[in-house]
Amino acid sequence: MEYRIRAYVDELFESAPRTQRAYELKIELTQNLIDKYYALVSEGKSEQDAYNLTVMSIGDVRELFEGLEDTSSPGQTAYVPQDHTIKRHAATTAIAIMMYILSVVPLIILGSIGVFEILGVVIMFLMVAGATGLLIYSSMSKPKKGAENTVVSDFKNWQTQNTQRRQMLKGIRSAYWPLVLAIYFLIGFTTGKWVVCLVIFLIAAAGEAILQSLFSMK
Amino acid sequence: MSIASDMIRGHTDTIILAQLMRGDSYGYKINRAIEMKTGGQYELKEATLYTAFRRLEQMGCITSYWGDENTGARRRYYSITELGVENYYRMLADWEQSRQIIEELIRPDGTVGN
Numbered sequence: 001m002e003y004r005i006r007a008y009v010d011e012l013f014e015s016a017p018r019t020q021r022a023y024e025l026k027i028e029l030t031q032n033l034i035d036k037y038y039a040l041v042s043e044g045k046s047e048q049d050a051y052n053l054t055v056m057s058i059g060d061v062r063e064l065f066e067g068l069e070d071t072s073s074p075g076q077t078a079y080v081p082q083d084h085t086i087k088r089h090a091a092t093t094a095i096a097i098m099m100y101i102l103s104v105v106p107l108i109i110l111g112s113i114g115v116f117e118i119l120g121v122v123i124m125f126l127m128v129a130g131a132t133g134l135l136i137y138s139s140m141s142k143p144k145k146g147a148e149n150t151v152v153s154d155f156k157n158w159q160t161q162n163t164q165r166r167q168m169l170k171g172i173r174s175a176y177w178p179l180v181l182a183i184y185f186l187i188g189f190t191t192g193k194w195v196v197c198l199v200i201f202l203i204a205a206a207g208e209a210i211l212q213s214l215f216s217m218k
Numbered sequence: 219m220s221i222a223s224d225m226i227r228g229h230t231d232t233i234i235l236a237q238l239m240r241g242d243s244y245g246y247k248i249n250r251a252i253e254m255k256t257g258g259q260y261e262l263k264e265a266t267l268y269t270a271f272r273r274l275e276q277m278g279c280i281t282s283y284w285g286d287e288n289t290g291a292r293r294r295y296y297s298i299t300e301l302g303v304e305n306y307y308r309m310l311a312d313w314e315q316s317r318q319i320i321e322e323l324i325r326p327d328g329t330v331g332n
Contacts, residue, residue, distance in 0.1 A: 028294045029264060032246035035291075039250070059263025067272055 001047050005033050008055055015065065022068045033058070092138035093174075096131040100178045103127035104185050111189065121190065128182040135178075136171035140164070172211075180204040226260060230270045231279075232313065233262075235306040238280060238298040245271070245294070271296060279305050 009030045016022045033054050040050035103124045110120035180200060188197045226233070237248045245267055253261045262270075274280045279302035285293045298306070 024294070025268060027292060028245060029268065031291055031293055032244070032249075032264065035246040036249075039246075057261070057264055059265035061265045064265045064269050064272075067269070 001037065001051050002034055004051060005037060005054060006030055009033065012058070012061055016061075017065065017068045019068055022065070025064070025068065029058075089138050092134050096134040096138070097178070099127045099131035099134070100182060103131070103182060104189070107185075107189055121186065124182070124186060128179065132175045132179060135175045136168075139171040139174055140167045176208060176211075177204070223260070227266065229309075229313065230262065230266060231274060232306065232309040234267070234270055234274065235279065235298060235302055235309070238296060238302070239306060242295045242297040244285070244296065248296075274302070277305070278302075 009026060013022065013026050016026070036057065037050050037054045040053055041047060045053065106123040107117075107120035110116050184197055184200045187200065188194045191197070233252060234248060237243060237251055243251075245264070249262050249264075249267060271280070271282070275282060275296075278299060280296045280298055282294050282296050285295050287293060
């Protein structure tokens with residue numbers, strides 16, 4: 001029955017803000033409910049009755065959750081992305097996309113002059129690589145969590161691992177299509193057979209589907 | 219009973235401070251004491267209790283710390299501060315005054331006093 005109480009509190013806290021305070025409150029509440037449950041059982045209540053009474057005694061949690069976003073309290077650390085991090089994230093993404101677009105410029109210029117065509121390709125690759133790196137970095141570093149607290153570290157570690165994996169996935173995904181576009185331009189410029197190169201998009205779409213199913217299987 | 223609960227709810231802070239005047243305690247123990255004291259007639263909802271804890275902590279009336287039980291259960295203990303004690307006595311005085319006024323007002327004229 002203890003796990004049912006835990007599960008109930010877990011569900012209850014789904015709607016709570018994701019702050020240190022909220023986690024601490026959750027642990028505190030869970031422990032007190034379990035105490036109450038065992039007290040009721042020892043008084044002779046059936047397990048089911050004790051569970052029902054325990055759960056009913058929680059009351060309306062909306063008021064309780066309202067204050068959990070309060071930043072004035074010392075024990076609390078933001079788990080949500082902050083304003084400046086969002087701005088930085090937007091800036092890095094913008095720069096990365098600009099690099100993708102501009103990466104073909106040296107190739108076009110050098111190509112039209114007719115010298116150092118290879119250099120143009122190299123520069124383009126470097127810019128694409130740089131832009132991809134930026135995108136992955138920005139989406140992996142986006143929501144940072146605050147300082148560890150021993151009380152909830154176990155739980156948060158688990159939570160963080162989960163989010164980190166999701167962030168990596170997002171990073172890969174956001175870099176995928178620009179990369180495909182870059183390859184298209186690259187092969188198009190070097191071979192000149194633009195129509196044939198359109199096949200790349202079909203392959204890329206298939207590749208995306210395969211990657212997605214691979215990741216969701218993990 | 220629901221009217222009585224509503225009335226008592228207005229004094230949640232005083233009730234909790236009164237419990238902490240007897241020494242540091244944690245959520246369940248405080249609520250248990252309240253239940254015992256009233257013979258099972260009154261008990262705080264968890265949500266009410268923790269909202270009050272937070273309010274009192276923000277006011278500086280109580281402080282909290284995590285206990286280190288070796289049974290694996292981790293409890294957050296609360297203790298009353300000097301300001302809390304001060305506030306408790308003030309609330310008590312307020313209540314005494316309200317009680318006297320209500321006592322006067324809810325009787326038909328002439329039955330109490332004078």
